Amino acid sequence: MVAPNIYSDVDGQYRGMDQQVHTAQGFDYYTVFSLWDTYRAENPLLTLIDRKRTLDFIKSFMAMYDQGGLLPIWPLASTETYCMIGNHSIPVIVDAYAKGIRDFDAEKAFIAMKAAVNRNQFGLDNYRKNGAVQSDEEDASVSKTLEYAYDHWCIAQMAKMLNKTDDYTQYIQRAQYWKNVFNNQNTFMQARANGGWFEPFDPAEINSNYTEGNSWQYSFLVPHDVETLIDKMGGKQAFENKLDELFSTQSKLSGSDIPDVSGLIGQYAHGNEPSHHMAYLYNFTDSPDKTQFYVSRILREEYSNKPDGLAGNEDCGQMSAWYVMSSLGIYNIAPGQQDFQIGIPQFDKAVINLENGKKFSIINPGAGITRSNIYLQGMNLDKKVYSKLFINYDDITKGGDFEVFTGRLANKIFTQDPEKPVSKITDNLIISNPYIIAPAKSFKQPFSLEIKDQDTDAKTYYTLDGSAPTASSTPYTQPITISDNITVKAIAIKEGKSSFVDEASFIKLRNDIKLTILNKYLPNYAAKGDESLIDGQHGTTNWRLGNWQGYQGKDFIAIVDMSAVKPIKQISVSTLQDSRAWIVFPKYVQFWTSNDGKTYKLATTVNTKVDIKDTNVQTQEFTAPLNTNARYIKLIAKQYGPLPDWHENKGSQSYIFADEITVE
Numbered sequence: 001m002v003a004p005n006i007y008s009d010v011d012g013q014y015r016g017m018d019q020q021v022h023t024a025q026g027f028d029y030y031t032v033f034s035l036w037d038t039y040r041a042e043n044p045l046l047t048l049i050d051r052k053r054t055l056d057f058i059k060s061f062m063a064m065y066d067q068g069g070l071l072p073i074w075p076l077a078s079t080e081t082y083c084m085i086g087n088h089s090i091p092v093i094v095d096a097y098a099k100g101i102r103d104f105d106a107e108k109a110f111i112a113m114k115a116a117v118n119r120n121q122f123g124l125d126n127y128r129k130n131g132a133v134q135s136d137e138e139d140a141s142v143s144k145t146l147e148y149a150y151d152h153w154c155i156a157q158m159a160k161m162l163n164k165t166d167d168y169t170q171y172i173q174r175a176q177y178w179k180n181v182f183n184n185q186n187t188f189m190q191a192r193a194n195g196g197w198f199e200p201f202d203p204a205e206i207n208s209n210y211t212e213g214n215s216w217q218y219s220f221l222v223p224h225d226v227e228t229l230i231d232k233m234g235g236k237q238a239f240e241n242k243l244d245e246l247f248s249t250q251s252k253l254s255g256s257d258i259p260d261v262s263g264l265i266g267q268y269a270h271g272n273e274p275s276h277h278m279a280y281l282y283n284f285t286d287s288p289d290k291t292q293f294y295v296s297r298i299l300r301e302e303y304s305n306k307p308d309g310l311a312g313n314e315d316c317g318q319m320s321a322w323y324v325m326s327s328l329g330i331y332n333i334a335p336g337q338q339d340f341q342i343g344i345p346q347f348d349k350a351v352i353n354l355e356n357g358k359k360f361s362i363i364n365p366g367a368g369i370t371r372s373n374i375y376l377q378g379m380n381l382d383k384k385v386y387s388k389l390f391i392n393y394d395d396i397t398k399g400g401d402f403e404v405f406t407g408r409l410a411n412k413i414f415t416q417d418p419e420k421p422v423s424k425i426t427d428n429l430i431i432s433n434p435y436i437i438a439p440a441k442s443f444k445q446p447f448s449l450e451i452k453d454q455d456t457d458a459k460t461y462y463t464l465d466g467s468a469p470t471a472s473s474t475p476y477t478q479p480i481t482i483s484d485n486i487t488v489k490a491i492a493i494k495e496g497k498s499s500f501v502d503e504a505s506f507i508k509l510r511n512d513i514k515l516t517i518l519n520k521y522l523p524n525y526a527a528k529g530d531e532s533l534i535d536g537q538h539g540t541t542n543w544r545l546g547n548w549q550g551y552q553g554k555d556f557i558a559i560v561d562m563s564a565v566k567p568i569k570q571i572s573v574s575t576l577q578d579s580r581a582w583i584v585f586p587k588y589v590q591f592w593t594s595n596d597g598k599t600y601k602l603a604t605t606v607n608t609k610v611d612i613k614d615t616n617v618q619t620q621e622f623t624a625p626l627n628t629n630a631r632y633i634k635l636i637a638k639q640y641g642p643l644p645d646w647h648e649n650k651g652s653q654s655y656i657f658a659d660e661i662t663v664e
Contacts, residue, residue: 263311271312
């Protein structure tokens with residue numbers, strides 16, 4: 001109940017997103033919406049217990065849209081911080097509308113939601129064009145794809161409630177794009193790169209393809225289409241086994257050190273929000289008792305009344321809201337749906353005082369006897385036997401008594417009988433994108449590539465001439481040999497429906513160049529390893545994709561070996577500057593030549609053309625016209641050094657980010 005915060009004064013005045021003073025008429029204007037976190041449990045809780053404040057939230061959202069042109073993502077005071085991914089004011093609005101909070105302009109809100117996901121920012125254009133965010137175009141591509149899919153499902157639900165058939169069709173199809181980052185070979189959510197899968201792949205690795213997490217912590221983030229995910233993982237038993245492995249695996253976190261990924265039980269990370277619905281997914285299997293077990297374990301192990309009593313960042317109430325909802329024994333895994341999953345109530349009696357004047361009591365006599373009574377044995381709703389693993393919002397708002405009976409042992413007979421929850425998209429189904437399996441984008445020797453499909457009975461067609469494939473293109477029947485620069489495009493077709501075009505380009509490299517890096521790059525900024533700088537691929541200004549090699553506290557020094565003395569016209573090295581992120585162009589790059597690899601002669605020095613005060617994210621080619629014969633070329637890129645006094649991190653050592661070295 002600490003956040004969000006009222007930002008309007010006692011007379012209703014506040015400074016809006018346009019930096020002008022406005023007056024809130026008939027509502028309190030709020031700020032500090034940590035929506036990536038709170039849409040999962042805190043906002044559904046407040047929709048249930050504080051409808052008036054929830055309505056004020058939505059009116060605040062709409063004011064931000066009016067004054068800033070965008071529904072909020074993570075607003076702070078009169079600024080949009082864009083702190084996290086997704087557009088999660090959308091599920092807050094849709095969940096509220098679905099639950100009868102409707103005293104706002106729903107038509108205008110719907111227009112605002114569509115505008116939020118149809119803009120060309122943070123990979124949304126890439127998502128619409130390719131059916132998934134591509135990792136070679138946008139960082140956090142897997143996380144963004146999954147969060148965007150859920151947001152689009154919410155818009156589809158709003159379209160259905162507003163009787164907008166065409167909009168519903170469009171957005172329910174987009175809600176299925178999560179299928180295009182699901183790798184049916186390993187049943188993990190994996191980044192797409194160059195028509196195939198991002199490699200090497202370790203589901204425990206935290207890298208640039210995920211937001212504050214890894215593939216384990218994102219592979220179950222399809223709350224709006226759980227049953228399709230179950231089918232894709234091989235059925236209920238395989239899905240249950242995968243959940244078991246999530247909670248029990250001994251694999252350790254690897255990759256980037258992200259302190260938010262905490263509160264670990266196996267690879268389940270309760271200290272961060274993408275995991276928060278996962279324990280409830282056992283309700284979709286034949287072992288819902290495991291939901292009861294793990295929810296009870298998380299409540300017991302990940303919370304305490306000590307100074308470190310939360311497993312992770314409170315995130316403006318989400319961590320506590322999960323505790324409140326789970327202690328009540330109900331949890332909405334996909335706000336916008338009306339069903340709350342049934343977990344295990346932690347109190348002998350809890351009463352929700354509804355704003356319609358009614359009371360909904362949740363009673364668990366076993367909770368007052370022993371904390372060991374963590375398994376459901378039976379349920380009653382208003383003294384009648386209740387046999388569902390979920391409870392509908394309307395049943396709660398009617399008021400009444402929901403009584404559960406618990407015991408110390410799992411009652412397998414009882415848990416087979418209750419009706420399971422529903423979470424499945426059944427109409428306007430899409431065809432998943434095919435994927436290309438190849439060793440790498442760059443190659444020196446001819447290789448064979450394969451094209452595989454996600455959908456059973458889909459047929460694949462491809463082209464090699466750059467044209468868009470159709471059903472009249474070459475059908476894929478066997479591996480394709482690649483021996484030169486080429487672009488492969490493929491589609492999957494089933495029952496007259498086509499997937500998006502899957503595209504991969506391959507670059508043939510010369511065999512006569514070898515590279516030796518004398519000062520080792522940082523492990524967190526390694527790109528693809530030792531040959532990344534001569535692989536024919538140039539890094540983009542989005543360095544968070546991991547396509548640059550980073551050096552800090554030492555100069556970048558590399559030696560190019562041409563295998564023999566050869567005429568060299570020129571050589572260049574590409575670098576990047578994002579001075580706000582401490583990445584600064586080298587002061588200069590020296591180019592030295594040698595025939596024996598021992599005695600070098602300075603050929604030329606190329607100074608930077610851009611000052612550190614230029615905070616634009618940009619690249620710069622340091623090019624040296626040599627016009628000489630040599631076998632070895634040494635490049636020395638000079639670090640800027642300690643950041644200057646005007647920089648907010650003054651005194652810290654700058655980075656050099658280097659990528660492709662090109663020799664002509």
